[in-house]
Amino acid sequence: MVQATDGGERVAFFGGSFDPPHEGHLAIARAAKHALRLDKVLFAPVAAQPLKPEGSTAPFDDRVAMTRLAVERDSGFAVSLVDAPKPEGAPNFTLETLLQLTAALPPGGSLFFLLGSDSFFGLRRWHRAAEIPFVAPLIVASRPGQPLDDLMSALPAGLAMETPGAESGSLAVAETRPGLSSFVLTSSSGAKAPLYLLTGLDFDVSASHVREQIRAGGVAGRAGQRHVPAAVMDYIRAHGLYK
DSSP: OOOOOOOOOOOEEEEEEEEEHHHHHHHHHHHHHHHOHHHEEEEOOOOTTTTOOOOSSSSSHHHHHHHHHEEEEEEEEOOOTOOOOGGGGOOOOOHHHHHHHHEEEEOOEEEEEEEEEEHHHTTGGGGTGGGGHHSOOOEOOOTTTOOOOTTGGHHHHHHHHOOOOGOOOOOOOOOSSEEEEEEEEEETTSSSEEEEEEOOOOOOOOHHHHHHHHOHHHHHHHHHHHSHHHHHHHHHHHHHOOO
């Protein structure tokens, strides 16, 4: 297990479209909460992703409502509106969001940034990406069929990664299911930050696949139902989403 630091609250920011939220999202958050001894995971639907100018399929308010339904039975899970729409449709930048959340932490609190490996492999394209891990240490969750042995290729320019040694002062980890590995990120200025890698997650589902199944109906539609919480599926039907 990871050793707690300062006795403060340990919070992970988990941002995304959640279009719709599905069992894969919940599996990632549960694994991270257990492995990193998190007190809270904040699910934050994003209004405007800079790298997705086409936007989301469902409106922001519907995605928030579905995410609330998805997390309502998990202790320590909550929905945050920190990435709500900005005036004139300005984009939501992750670095700015993390800085805002860090400033709001109570004394002794720790903020982490939870993301799937698909997002991590696009990290170098993000706004001021090299600064993000030093605001909130990354927790990267694996996805089936996506190799994680080339993590260094995804790092933003100016960052390097190494396996921590006894002299690094990094947090101690123990074997868990799914597994947890730790690395150290180093910036060109010498700053260091831990990076945690969750492995063994085998829930092979994506929001785009779920939307396709719902649109297809029939057998495919029933398959889509298995990938989202029942309350979320009821909401999708009641509001005619993804038709």
